[in-house]
Amino acid sequence: MKRRTIVIAxxxxxxxxxxxxxxxxxxxxxxxxxDFDDIPDIEETGLxxxxxxxxxxxxxxxxLRMDSIGDDSGLVVDALGGAPGIYSARYAGEGxxxxxxxxxxxxxxKGKKNRDARFVCCISLxxxxxxxxxxxxxxxxxxxxxxRGESGFGYDPVFYVPKYGKTMAxxxxxxxxxxxxxxxxxxxxxxxxxxxx
Numbered sequence: 162m163k164r165r166t167i168v169i170a171x172x173x174x175x176x177x178x179x180x181x182x183x184x185x186x187x188x189x190x191x192x193x194x195x196d197f198d199d200i201p202d203i204e205e206t207g208l209x210x211x212x213x214x215x216x217x218x219x220x221x222x223x224x225l226r227m228d229s230i231g232d233d234s235g236l237v238v239d240a241l242g243g244a245p246g247i248y249s250a251r252y253a254g255e256g257x258x259x260x261x262x263x264x265x266x267x268x269x270x271k272g273k274k275n276r277d278a279r280f281v282c283c284i285s286l287x288x289x290x291x292x293x294x295x296x297x298x299x300x301x302x303x304x305x306x307x308x309r310g311e312s313g314f315g316y317d318p319v320f321y322v323p324k325y326g327k328t329m330a331x332x333x334x335x336x337x338x339x340x341x342x343x344x345x346x347x348x349x350x351x352x353x354x355x356x357x358x
Contacts, residue, residue, distance in 0.1 A: 281297070
C-alpha cells in the first residue's frame, strides 16, 4: 500500500533523484524543499550524520506538518581520519562545487597508500503522528587518483567499487541505486514500511 506524500528535506537535485527512484513504489508523491517557498534554511549543527539527518527531518516535518525524511550522508576516508565526513558537501569551503571537493580530496590523498573509504548514509524518518526512526547504510570502496565517469554526483567519480571494477560515476543509476549507502539505508526504510502493509 502506497503512502500519499512525503517531503525529502533537501535541495540537492542528485539526492532527490535517487530518493524518487528508490521510493517510487512506496509513495504517490515525493516532494523536496524546492517545492516550498517559505521554508527556512536548515542549519546542520549536528556532530554526526544521525544528528544532522534528524535536524533536517524534524525541522521540515514541524514546519510543513507533513511526513518527512532527512538524509545526511558523506564520504569517510580512513587515511584522513574520517574526513570529509559530515562536511563532505562543503569540504573545499562553503558553496564549493562537486569538482572543488573532489580536487581537494585528491590533493589531500596525494602520496597516501591507504585509500580505503566508505560512503555513509543516515536517514531520519519523522512522521506527523510522532514516529521517529533511523536507518543507516554504508558502501565501501577506495578513492582512485583521478576522476572517471559521467553519472552520479558528489564524490562518485573518484569512488571506486572493487566488486564492479568501476567508479560510482561509471556504474550508472540502475546499479548505483541498488548498492549505494543511500540505497541500503532506503531498503531498511522500505522494510520498516512493509511491516504496516
